[in-house]
Amino acid sequence: MKKAASIPADSVGVVETQHITLFQDDPLPLDCGATLSPVRVAYETYGKLNEKKNNVILVCHALSGSAHAAGYHSGESRKPGWWETCIGPGKPFDTNKFFIVCSNNLGGCYGTTGPSSTDPATGKPFGLRFPLITIGDMARVQKALVDALGIKQLLSVAGGSMGGMLALQWALDYPQMVKSSLIIAATPRLSAQNIAFNAVARQAILMDPHFNGGDYDSTSLPENGLALARMMAHITYLSEEGLHQKFGRRLQDREKLSYGFENDFAIESYLHYQGSSFVKRFDANTYLYITKAMDYFDPFSDPETTARRLKEVTARFLVTSFDTDWRFDTRRSKEMVRILNWHHKDVTFQEFSSPHGHDSFLLDIPHYKQTLATFLNRLYLEYCQRGG
Amino acid sequence: MKKAASIPADSVGVVETQHITLFQDDPLPLDCGATLSPVRVAYETYGKLNEKKNNVILVCHALSGSAHAAGYHSGESRKPGWWETCIGPGKPFDTNKFFIVCSNNLGGCYGTTGPSSTDPATGKPFGLRFPLITIGDMARVQKALVDALGIKQLLSVAGGSMGGMLALQWALDYPQMVKSSLIIAATPRLSAQNIAFNAVARQAILMDPHFNGGDYDSTSLPENGLALARMMAHITYLSEEGLHQKFGRRLQDREKLSYGFENDFAIESYLHYQGSSFVKRFDANTYLYITKAMDYFDPFSDPETTARRLKEVTARFLVTSFDTDWRFDTRRSKEMVRILNWHHKDVTFQEFSSPHGHDSFLLDIPHYKQTLATFLNRLYLEYCQRGG
Numbered sequence: 052m053k054k055a056a057s058i059p060a061d062s063v064g065v066v067e068t069q070h071i072t073l074f075q076d077d078p079l080p081l082d083c084g085a086t087l088s089p090v091r092v093a094y095e096t097y098g099k100l101n102e103k104k105n106n107v108i109l110v111c112h113a114l115s116g117s118a119h120a121a122g123y124h125s126g127e128s129r130k131p132g133w134w135e136t137c138i139g140p141g142k143p144f145d146t147n148k149f150f151i152v153c154s155n156n157l158g159g160c161y162g163t164t165g166p167s168s169t170d171p172a173t174g175k176p177f178g179l180r181f182p183l184i185t186i187g188d189m190a191r192v193q194k195a196l197v198d199a200l201g202i203k204q205l206l207s208v209a210g211g212s213m214g215g216m217l218a219l220q221w222a223l224d225y226p227q228m229v230k231s232s233l234i235i236a237a238t239p240r241l242s243a244q245n246i247a248f249n250a251v252a253r254q255a256i257l258m259d260p261h262f263n264g265g266d267y268d269s270t271s272l273p274e275n276g277l278a279l280a281r282m283m284a285h286i287t288y289l290s291e292e293g294l295h296q297k298f299g300r301r302l303q304d305r306e307k308l309s310y311g312f313e314n315d316f317a318i319e320s321y322l323h324y325q326g327s328s329f330v331k332r333f334d335a336n337t338y339l340y341i342t343k344a345m346d347y348f349d350p351f352s353d354p355e356t357t358a359r360r361l362k363e364v365t366a367r368f369l370v371t372s373f374d375t376d377w378r379f380d381t382r383r384s385k386e387m388v389r390i391l392n393w394h395h396k397d398v399t400f401q402e403f404s405s406p407h408g409h410d411s412f413l414l415d416i417p418h419y420k421q422t423l424a425t426f427l428n429r430l431y432l433e434y435c436q437r438g439g
Numbered sequence: 440m441k442k443a444a445s446i447p448a449d450s451v452g453v454v455e456t457q458h459i460t461l462f463q464d465d466p467l468p469l470d471c472g473a474t475l476s477p478v479r480v481a482y483e484t485y486g487k488l489n490e491k492k493n494n495v496i497l498v499c500h501a502l503s504g505s506a507h508a509a510g511y512h513s514g515e516s517r518k519p520g521w522w523e524t525c526i527g528p529g530k531p532f533d534t535n536k537f538f539i540v541c542s543n544n545l546g547g548c549y550g551t552t553g554p555s556s557t558d559p560a561t562g563k564p565f566g567l568r569f570p571l572i573t574i575g576d577m578a579r580v581q582k583a584l585v586d587a588l589g590i591k592q593l594l595s596v597a598g599g600s601m602g603g604m605l606a607l608q609w610a611l612d613y614p615q616m617v618k619s620s621l622i623i624a625a626t627p628r629l630s631a632q633n634i635a636f637n638a639v640a641r642q643a644i645l646m647d648p649h650f651n652g653g654d655y656d657s658t659s660l661p662e663n664g665l666a667l668a669r670m671m672a673h674i675t676y677l678s679e680e681g682l683h684q685k686f687g688r689r690l691q692d693r694e695k696l697s698y699g700f701e702n703d704f705a706i707e708s709y710l711h712y713q714g715s716s717f718v719k720r721f722d723a724n725t726y727l728y729i730t731k732a733m734d735y736f737d738p739f740s741d742p743e744t745t746a747r748r749l750k751e752v753t754a755r756f757l758v759t760s761f762d763t764d765w766r767f768d769t770r771r772s773k774e775m776v777r778i779l780n781w782h783h784k785d786v787t788f789q790e791f792s793s794p795h796g797h798d799s800f801l802l803d804i805p806h807y808k809q810t811l812a813t814f815l816n817r818l819y820l821e822y823c824q825r826g827g
Contacts, residue, residue, distance in 0.1 A: 083698035183698040243682035243706040244674060250707040251670045253700065254714075258663040260648050275646040282639045283671055286632060294631035300737065308735055310471035310571040312641065312727060315734065318631040319638040326642075339700060346703065347696055349688065377765075 063097040066122035073195045085182035093118045093162025094154035098146035106435045110153040111210030111217035117161035120153040136415045143423035157192040158184045160334035178265035186348045190220045209233035211412030226363040236412040238383035240349040249342040252280035277335045278326030290375035290408030361394040368398040369426045378409040451485040454510035461583045473570035481506045481550025482542035486534035494823045498541040499598030499605035505549035508541040524803045531811035545580040546572045546728040554724035566653035574736045578608045597621035599800030614751040624800040626771035628737040637730040640668035665723045666714030678763035678796030749782040756786040757814045766797040
């Protein structure tokens, strides 16, 4: 990994997304009963796999993320990976110590098989003929990737928001393989309010006249619907306090109210910008599938199954939340902690103070980063350095 | 007012919406600089005006309300007015004592002049040619109605949500006329988050292909956009706790997940129902104008003007909020109380406990109703009964 002059020294530098094709002979079984074959997976790695192959951390992305978690795709690029704040030399996910793997989730639109992929049965994009997927299915694909890379053990599975849900899923589904789960700003299940917001977002997409039952092409995209979905979701990613501090009732490039339907307030312009930039980089069908997978996530719904599965779990858990996150607030994290505690799991919980709401997990917050670093470093000392 | 057998004894019974045409000779001046003439106003009254005409309470409705605050439009109707819980014989707004007036707000779609009214200049509906209106303009029209009814003094101006904003506006604009303001679940200004939700709701309407720049007709309405706006707003009217209690993750008429894009969860069906029933009764242009009027409301923005105006105010204030209301939460009410206190106004503040969020102000909550009743009854004893 070479570094261009413009790239900060604490970045992993210029990185490339790699691709692998899995489930070619044995199709991927899905929770809904359908199968998929083949499944292409986009992934990136940072740092170096040690000889014992025991320094691996799987990083899981959230709703709109990609395999590009750290570094830059070119020396000229100004936009680093989505977790550049936390992954790199000397950062919590220290690439001098760890080998980091991040893949685009199943159903995604950044290189992994999803609704915009070609359906081998028809030669056309799947669209809504793509089967419904779950967080468990996503983990199953990640497991196949890790297997293909010759990795037998994960020092940690880590993620924020839906990435945290994936980290929990991993600990439950592959208990022998996971040394720790780092679950940030997540929830063991979506609340009625969470589902409600997802339902309205999906409705916005489904009702867009360009949606065409999911069979749109690049010349006619359901941009309005997807932009609306993103604008609304974006409100839930930020805290009321954060919005107040950043925008308040400040007017946008004007001295007086417009007395018209323009963007009078800065917050309106900001949201419109968020919506219109999102549609350039994200697929509407993927938005539908991923929100549904989140709605379905509920690994602790049945107490008996929970007890049986948690009995096998050996992972150490770090569960963290942010005090102004109202999408998945601290009570959701505590719900998870309570269940893990009840079943005698090794859980550390920490709530951090930040005005930035749900999005805090992506930001450069010293206390938060220090806590991740300490947790991961202890694992490193225990498992990797000892005689390593 | 006769009562049909099916109508409860504590209802005002069968009522009729009345209409009056105002500003025929002298046009209504608006804050935006434009004028309107004539202005038709739909209103209802309950109870009896006493001889001294000093037992009048003006009740102000919220975003989607109408003049029909209490009673039934027919003996067969099952749907009472929007504040039936609080208005009627023996209720807080006791029609045995008070003469209640409620009018549809300017810009509305229930009989008062608004964007769906005929523009006298073109003979066609105004649509987006209707001028932008403010909460102050709405109060100005109510003032003209009250004048036309021969009423010189209001014992109280009362309302919840935007109705509470109107109650505050009245105390400031007509300080000699208002004995008290009852401001429930309201705010002295919308926050950035409030404006953000309104902006997304408007975007949903403006982007609907049937919106047609506001020139739609009944054969082709922007129903999807308006339904989306309502679904999203509805989430903000209810509390997370309330949604959890009422819906949780309960499935809708099914034993198992659909693994499709149907309404798996009861909350989804409920929201879709809320959206589709709203479009049958509300006008999309009105939604645009009223949300904009709310965005603009900010009577205390300038400290000097605030001091000057509050000096004239003689009204007694009752400000109330609900602990799970996150649309206009308790901190917003307290902001208002702080300013009124600072300027030596007579303010009582009360927060009520209710799991039902913003919508609580419409519900039958004993402690809340008792507080309204006590406040209004004291005014009655002081002003109406004493030698009355």
